[in-house]
Amino acid sequence: MNKENIKNTIWNRKFSILIIIVLLIMVVVLFGQKQDYKFTLLYKYQAIPDIELINTLTQTQSGLSGEVRGFVKFDNIADQPENLRQYYIIKPLNKFDENSRQYFSLEEIIKMQYLAPRSLGFSEIVEVSETGNTITLEDESGNKFFIDKSTKKVSTKDATGDSTTLITSDNDYGDFTKGWLKK
Numbered sequence: 001m002n003k004e005n006i007k008n009t010i011w012n013r014k015f016s017i018l019i020i021i022v023l024l025i026m027v028v029v030l031f032g033q034k035q036d037y038k039f040t041l042l043y044k045y046q047a048i049p050d051i052e053l054i055n056t057l058t059q060t061q062s063g064l065s066g067e068v069r070g071f072v073k074f075d076n077i078a079d080q081p082e083n084l085r086q087y088y089i090i091k092p093l094n095k096f097d098e099n100s101r102q103y104f105s106l107e108e109i110i111k112m113q114y115l116a117p118r119s120l121g122f123s124e125i126v127e128v129s130e131t132g133n134t135i136t137l138e139d140e141s142g143n144k145f146f147i148d149k150s151t152k153k154v155s156t157k158d159a160t161g162d163s164t165t166l167i168t169s170d171n172d173y174g175d176f177t178k179g180w181l182k183k
Contacts, residue, residue: 048174050111051087055152055168063102063127064092064135064147068154070166071173079162080180083113088166090125090137090145090154101127104137106145 049071056066072086087109095103104125111117125137125145137145142159154166167173 049087049170050085050117051089051109053168053170053173055154055166057092057147057152059149062094063096064104067091068147068152068166068168070154070168071176072156072164073167073176075163075165077180085111087111087117088154088156093124097126103127106139 051069053069053071055068055070057064057068058066068088068090070088072088074080089105089107089109091105091107093103093105097103104127106123106125108120108123109117110120123139125139125143127135128138128144129136133149135147135149137147139145144157146155146157147153148155152168154168156164156166158164167176
């Protein structure tokens with residue numbers, strides 16, 4: 001009988017060991033699926049902009065026409081908000097002051113994680129100078145917007161000193177997001 005007890009004990013332990021091994025394999029598989037889901041969520045969904053990114057600004061005899069729709073990318077990556085995306089839509093208006101300076105409309109849109117994009121409203125910005133290839137615009141708060149006429153690149157410097165650029169193409173946005181989310 002002693003032999004029989006020993007055999008049963010070993011058999012019971014083999015069964016327990018087998019159950020533990022199966023459970024460990026299930027944990028590893030579920031962890032891998034979770035990581036894959038996290039990767040899909042970050043790279044598939046967050047690498048898609050919330051609004052269409054375009055830059056169709058063109059120089060005409062009467063000023064600029066077209067529009068800029070861009071994602072606000074901070075030059076100092078540490079200042080980039082993680083759960084908030086900010087977009088600017090800049091459109092030239094057919095409005096000029098007495099010095100023939102053109103006015104523009106600025107719409108700021110924010111997108112917080114899990115919430116729909118929301119417009120913070122419209123404001124007017126005015127051309128304050130044009131030097132060489134750069135047109136400088138300014139709003140009533142002292143925020144400056146710089147438009148490079150040759151490259152159509154738009155950069156900003158707000159009243160607090162933060163410098164940003166507008167990403168206006170889906171490819172650039174995807175590259176930025178992938179690099180930024182991996183940090």
